Amino acid sequence: MIFVLAVLEGEGWLEKGEFLTVLFGLIAKVAPLWLEITGPRARLMRGWPGTQVLQMAPLTPSAVVFVSLALAVLTFDGLMETFWWQALIGQNPLEPVGRSAVMVQNTVGLVAVWVTTLGLILGAILLGRRVGGGFATGPVMLSFLAIAAGYHAAHYLVMLLTAGQYTIAALNDPLFTGESWLGLPPFYVSFGFLTDPRMMPLIYAAQFAAILGAHLLAVVLGLKLAGQSRRAVAHLPLTVLMVGYTVLGLWLLSTARSG
Amino acid sequence: MTKTTLLHPTRRGLLMAGGAGLLTAALPGHVGAQAAPIKIGFQLHRTGIGASYGRWYERTAQAALKAINDGGGIAGRPVEILFEDDATDPKRGSEVVDKLTQSDGCDVVMGTLFSHVVIGSAPRAAELKVPYLVCSEGYHVASGMLNRWTLQPGITDVRSQIQAMAPWIAANLGKKVTMVFPDFAFGHDHRDFFTAKMAEMGGEVIAQIAIPPTETSFTRYFPQIPAETEVLYHVMVGPAVLTFVKELGEFYGTGAKPQIFGFIDSLEAVDTATPGLEFLEGTHFWEAHNRVKPADAGEHEAAYRAAVGVDDNGASVSDAADVSTYSHMFSTWETLFFLKQAMEASGYSGPTDRQKLVEAMEAISDLPYGVERPQGAKVFNGKTHQVFGTQNISQVQGGKLVRVHQTTMEDGAYADAVDYTTMSF
Known part of the structure; x- marks a missing residue:
């Protein structure tokens, strides 16, 4: 479908209508390296993470909603595996009935998390604006791109390390003929590190660093993007929200989960 | 001038990429067309x-x-x-x-x-x-x-496996058993089949402690284990198994403790030498297929392990920490x-x-x-569409599962409950 629409709608469609392109295009703005393309020339740029974010135009209302959805999806993807959520929807985490049977509950949960996320963010921004001025939604919302990037890195790190091996194996021998297109020797997909007491703390530390780093970056960006406030206390609502969100992210990574 | 990058492809670029994809998709059919598999x-x-x-x-x-x-x-x-x-x-x-x-x-x-x-x-x-x-x-x-x-x-099947354990447990570990199991179908199968078979063997299940499946800490259940318990039979599964074993160890400390028997399902794909599992030393487990290659293993054991890529400890040959689900x-x-x-x-x-x-x-x-x-x-x-076989009992010795007993085919036998051959197709 993406291919057909791209042919029908032309070059601009992917950037506007294909959600993964939009999502990763936004997240990539946090990267310390980027390409600047002007005419036939491409320049490789580098700068502190978030440098590009500060140069971006304010997010449009639909982009604000989209970024909040990106955050909510990650939060709920973690949340739905927790024993806490399973108990809430009356599931036995040791005897799960499968995804199909909980599709309604999980869809309702996802929408609820989305609405809550959007509501809390907009609420905090509004409160900041009321208290001290500044805090235009479009610019401030840009700071949440850092959180989206950090959450992605933390949430999908283990998947990258596990499913990534299948991807390499498939690329090495895509037709199952025993060939080695990447020149790799035959190898077994290996998950031993998941039970290795030396590896798991390292993985958790990396996830911890990604989430904490993302939130710190978001706070710095928030300070720069919030505009002139008359009172420093205007930053309090958003800061409280950020701290709460950090705690939630770390809890999701460390609590008992199934699946 | 049009920008042409991965994120800004031209129509011609997309069409060509699509065409190449179609060609690639057609390849496997051609390669595998030699015989009807x-x-x-x-x-x-x-x-x-x-x-x-x-x-x-x-x-x-x-x-x-x-x-x-x-x-x-x-x-x-x-x-x-x-x-x-x-x-x-x-x-x-x-x-x-x-x-x-x-x-x-x-x-x-x-x-x-x-x-x-x-x-x-x-x-x-x-x-x-x-x-x-x-x-x-x-x-x-x-x-x-x-x-x-x-x-x-x-x-x-699990009924056969459970009841095949009972004679050896009654004869070697003790006759007064306390069972700790997760409170759902899997645990109930263990409770029902083992309790019945134990009674047949002259033993007795003196306490059945059902643990809610969402539980992540078990310390408050351990005081329910009667003091006269000779054998503790546990079949906890899921992410909290390591906590269960650790807390059980803390509960008994270095003092007297009952014999402990478990099903390897609790620890499939988990290394028994994992830090925190030291308390399992000396305890017994059911295994269908011995993870650690027994000294008297059959003549085909080595060839099977080599074919699957598993070493003599039941781990992947390419990663000693990647323990297999050897009993399944x-x-x-x-x-x-x-x-x-x-x-x-x-x-x-x-x-x-x-x-x-x-x-x-x-x-x-x-x-x-x-x-x-x-x-x-x-x-x-x-008639029952079910295969029957022998089971193994292993003891954790030096962090490794060592086979100490193999059951007979008769230990796991039970009367037919169905005759599928009389049913229509």
Whole structure:
């Protein structure tokens, strides 16, 4: 479908209508390296993470909603595996009935998390604006791109390390003929590190660093993007929200989960 | 001038990429067009709660497939396996049976482990009249709950496993048993079958402690263990197992403790030498297939381990920390060889012979030890569609599981609850 629409709608469609392109295009703005393309020339740029974010135009209302959805999806993807959520929807985490049977509950949960996320963010921004001025939604919302990037890195790190091996194996021998297109020797997909007491703390530390780093970056960006406030206390609502969100992210990574 | 990068492709670029994709997609058909292979659909738990089992099921099945094809295939025909993820989801499982049978044209479907997926998929297999060979251990096959098209020829069922443990426990560990089990069907099977068999052996289950499945700490349950307990029988499963064992160790400390017996299901794919599991030293476990190669292992054990890529400790040859699901995965290997035997006996030529194939399976009885059955000799009961075999009891010695006893076929026998051969197809 993406291919057909791209042919029908032309070059601009992917950037506007294909959600993964939009999502990763936004997240990539946090990267310390980027390409600047002007005419036939491409320049490789580098700068502190978030440098590009500060140069971006304010997010449009639909982009604000989209970024909040990106955050909510990650939060709920973690949340739905927790024993806490399973108990809430009356599931036995040791005897799960499968995804199909909980599709309604999980869809309702996802929408609820989305609405809550959007509501809390907009609420905090509004409160900041009321208290001290500044805090235009479009610019401030840009700071949440850092959180989206950090959450992605933390949430999908283990998947990258596990499913990534299948991807390499498939690329090495895509037709199952025993060939080695990447020149790799035959190898077994290996998950031993998941039970290795030396590896798991390292993985958790990396996830911890990604989430904490993302939130710190978001706070710095928030300070720069919030505009002139008359009172420093205007930053309090958003800061409280950020701290709460950090705690939630770390809890999701460390609590008992199934699946 | 138009920008042309990966994110800003031109129409011509997209069309060319698409064309190249179509060409690539056409390749496998051309490469594999030499002979009409037998196609086996494998319902795989690649994602979901069963994923750690699924990964080893796939690896073992691939190894068996290679062994079968290297030996000339089935009745001279090459064999293919089509793996399809069911997400350990019964509804998806039923759809996978459908897809493998109808769209992919598989001759049979096999490989399912988790009971709820088996129970969710078996009715569809019967509707499609396709042989469905499960590797699940569940008693649902032999209990008569399923149908003529569903068989379990590669692994014994949990009822047989549980009751086969009781005679040795009563004779060697003690007669007064306290059971600790998760409070749902899996735990209830253990409670019911073991309690009954223990009574038969002159023993007694003096306490049954059911633990809610969402529990993540167990300390408050341990005071319920009666002081006169001689044997503590535990079958905790799930992410909290390590906590359970650790807290049990803290509860007893270095003082007197009962003998402890568990099922390896608690620790499949987990290294018994993991820090925190020291308390298991000296305790006993049921194993279907000994993870650590016994000194007196059968002559085919080494070849089986080499084929699957597993070392003498039951871990991957490429990663000593990657412990296999050794007590379950042999079932895929043995099921494939059972299928080969039945297909060759029935002169199977294609999907129109499926009924004949099931009848040929039902006629199989004696399954001697050999490279086809690395876990051990078995007897298939055509009436109950269930295979019977021997079990092992191992003791943790120096952090490793060492076999101390092997049960007999009789220890695991029970009266037939169903005769599927009287049912219509």
